[in-house]
Amino acid sequence: DAKTTQPNSMESNEEEPVHLPCNHSTISGTDYIHWYRQLPSQGPEYVIHGLTSNVNNRMASLAIAEDRKSSTLILHRATLRDAAVYYCILRPTSGTYKYIFGTGTRLKVLA
Amino acid sequence: NAGVTQTPKFQVLKTGQSMTLQCAQDMNHNSMYWYRQDPGMGLRLIYYSASEGTTDKGEVPNGYNVSRLNKREFSLRLESAAPSQTSVYFCASSDPTSGGARAKNIQYFGAGTRLSVL
Numbered sequence: 001d002a003k004t005t006q007p008n009s010m011e012s013n014e015e016e017p018v019h020l021p022c023n024h025s026t027i028s029g030t031d032y033i034h035w036y037r038q039l040p041s042q043g044p045e046y047v048i049h050g051l052t053s054n055v056n057n058r059m060a061s062l063a064i065a066e067d068r069k070s071s072t073l074i075l076h077r078a079t080l081r082d083a084a085v086y087y088c089i090l091r092p093t094s095g096t097y098k099y100i101f102g103t104g105t106r107l108k109v110l111a
Numbered sequence: 112n113a114g115v116t117q118t119p120k121f122q123v124l125k126t127g128q129s130m131t132l133q134c135a136q137d138m139n140h141n142s143m144y145w146y147r148q149d150p151g152m153g154l155r156l157i158y159y160s161a162s163e164g165t166t167d168k169g170e171v172p173n174g175y176n177v178s179r180l181n182k183r184e185f186s187l188r189l190e191s192a193a194p195s196q197t198s199v200y201f202c203a204s205s206d207p208t209s210g211g212a213r214a215k216n217i218q219y220f221g222a223g224t225r226l227s228v229l
Contacts, residue, residue, distance in 0.1 A: 036218075043115075043201045043220030044154065087153060098169060099218065101146075101153035 004088045009106040012078045020073040020105050022088030027068050032091045034099070035062065035073045037084040044087065044101075047073065083109045113137050117202050117221035124192045124228045132187040132224050134202030142205045143185035144169075144218065145177060147198040154201060160185055192228045200224045 005023040012018040024033065032051050036044040048055055048062045050071070055062040061074040075082055087104040118133045136143065141162045146154040146169075156169030160179040174196060176188045185204075189196060205218040 041223075043203070043223055044218075045220065046217045049217075098156055098159065099154075100170075101155070103151070103153045 003100060004090060004102050006086075006088055006102060006105045008103065009108065011108045011110060012075075013110050014080060015077050018075040018078045018082070018107065018109075020075075020086050020088075020107065021070065022072070023070050024088070024090055025069045027090055028092070029068075030092050033062065033064060033068075033071050034089040034091055035060070036087045036089065037082075038087070038104070039081075039084045047086070049091075078107075078109045080109050080111060083107055115202055115204055115219050115221035117200075117224050119224060120222065121225045122227070124189075124226065126193060126228060128192050128228075129188065129190050130192065131189075132200055132202075132226075133184070134186065134221060135184045136202075136204040136219070137183065138204060138206070138219065139182070140204035140206040140219075141182070143179065144203040144205075145175075145185070145187045146201045146203065147171065147196075148201060148223075149198050157187065157200075192226075194228045196226065197228045198226060200226060 032049050034049040035047040037047050038044045048057055048060050050062045050064050063072045085104040085106050087101050089099050115136045144159040145157040147157055148154045155171050157171055157175050158169055158177040160166045163182045166177050166179055178186045201223050202221045203218045
């Protein structure tokens with residue numbers, strides 16, 4: 001299973017954009033890139049996913065490198081409620097139901 | 112709109128005791144999962160059930176058994192609890208075979224069961 005590498009922690013000021021990086025150099029052509037986040041004392045929740053093209057939704061944007069070996073989750077205006085652990089995960093398009101969670105990036109948002 | 116419901120929320124066991132963690136989802140999902148999360152770590156898959164009537168081992172299945180009781184319910188059993196099984200347990204569900212691309216790729220998680228084994 002392909003794995004991902006993320007920084008252990010990051011800080012951001014409130015109301016500023018946050019760019020959370022993820023390296024996945026062993027990604028295969030059929031792997032989706034998923035992002036989940038885990039708020040304190042809660043289960044993970046889905047944020048966004050993509051395959052090749054950049055993606056936007058109401059929560060965030062996902063920028064995928066042209067060679068797909070890295071991606072960046074972008075929170076356009078961080079709020080205190082965005083403080084969480086963010087996980088970047090690879091999921092094949094078919095044939096498996098397994099997610100491999102790494103240790104994620106703990107985002108601290110400063111007021 | 113409950114989503115994924117786990118019971119109990121907290122449990123303390125003595126070494127050697129047994130217990131069953133319950134999970135139910137009301138989204139008509141085919142697939143269900145059990146994860147554990149140790150302090151400061153990411154989630155690790157214990158068992159999963161791709162569809163009703165099937166179960167498969169994940170990364171860390173030793174010491175656990177599961178039952179996919181029906182489409183809604185997926186239980187995790189510890190037959191003889193050990194201190195190493197102290198963890199937070201999460202159940203999740205998804206439907207990777209139907210719906211649009213977004214729907215196929217989302218796992219929905221419960222709030223977790225915090226288990227301590229003394």
